Amino acid sequence: KETLLKVNNLKKYFPTKKGLLHAVDGVNFEIKKGETLGIVGESGCGKSTTGRVVLRLIEATDGEILFEGKDIRKYSERQMRDARKEMQIVFQDPFASLNPRLSLSEIIGEPFEIFNMYKPKEREEKVVELMELVGLSERLVNTYPHELDGGRRQRVGVARALALNPKFIVCDEPVSALDVSIQAQILNLMQDLQEKLGLTYMFISHDLSVVKHISDRIAVMYLGKVVEITTSKQIFQNPLHPYTQALLSAIPIPKIGQKRNRIILEGDVPSPINPPNGCRFAGRCPYVMDKCFGLEPELIDVGGDHSVACHLVNK
Ligand code: SF4
Numbered sequence: 001k002e003t004l005l006k007v008n009n010l011k012k013y014f015p016t017k018k019g020l021l022h023a024v025d026g027v028n029f030e031i032k033k034g035e036t037l038g039i040v041g042e043s044g045c046g047k048s049t050t051g052r053v054v055l056r057l058i059e060a061t062d063g064e065i066l067f068e069g070k071d072i073r074k075y076s077e078r079q080m081r082d083a084r085k086e087m088q089i090v091f092q093d094p095f096a097s098l099n100p101r102l103s104l105s106e107i108i109g110e111p112f113e114i115f116n117m118y119k120p121k122e123r124e125e126k127v128v129e130l131m132e133l134v135g136l137s138e139r140l141v142n143t144y145p146h147e148l149d150g151g152r153r154q155r156v157g158v159a160r161a162l163a164l165n166p167k168f169i170v171c172d173e174p175v176s177a178l179d180v181s182i183q184a185q186i187l188n189l190m191q192d193l194q195e196k197l198g199l200t201y202m203f204i205s206h207d208l209s210v211v212k213h214i215s216d217r218i219a220v221m222y223l224g225k226v227v228e229i230t231t232s233k234q235i236f237q238n239p240l241h242p243y244t245q246a247l248l249s250a251i252p253i254p255k256i257g258q259k260r261n262r263i264i265l266e267g268d269v270p271s272p273i274n275p276p277n278g279c280r281f282a283g284r285c286p287y288v289m290d291k292c293f294g295l296e297p298e299l300i301d302v303g304g305d306h307s308v309a310c311h312l313v314n315k
């Protein structure tokens, strides 16, 4: 399969009063066409920032963002405007940033307005098509988001993201605010749409069990770094990084319903401002060794589409 998105040494630092916050600190990954890369980690690990930087909603500090082989960081504003049609985002709360007085037809059709596409009559037809595509009744076209339940609201968010016929969608915790039963419906919808439309997803979640079924591959992030990246299957069957093992140990075993031998992590996540030398997980790792404090483990390919950043694995 062809690569759609490839990110090389991506960094995003934010200046703060206390120093530089290393939100994303040298991240590498690629996503093949039609696949889903899950990005998992605790809040503050840099996963949402990675999603926004990749779309240039915020500018990277360093690195390359190759979309279909071209570095979009070098694009002019005009080129980027066109590229935006192909790269969209679905948020956890799709209406946090939107005017509550807009109706569904205005929300879903707004991208057409921004890009000056279609006459009013055609726009209406397009909006209804999009609503059908995401399983929303046409009857709702003139309602307002606050009149809808969470699942339908998220369907509106998805419809809007699909309006310009994108190739790539960053899904930033799209089901985290929903009840578990509704989560499954939205995840199924997103999977159906992916197949039907040939979409490629970057699916961000703090919850490994949410990304499990939707992801072909999963990247685990900790304090601005990718610590492990491999197939979804390998993450669950053969997790190699101690942090991945700890995340996994918190998920109940399907069917049996009991938890695995839970690995409780001691200590807090260190501050991303002036992060520690050596392995960033050292302060919480059950297997920590002397060299972990001095030497930063690199993300190394261990074979079988599996890369890990840990001195235990890479001796
Ligand atoms: Fe633990 Fe050391 Fe591996 Fe870091 S490098 S995860 S501290 S064993």
Ligand code: MG
Pocket (backbone or CB within 6 Å): 043, 047, 048, 173
């Ligand atoms: Mg987030």
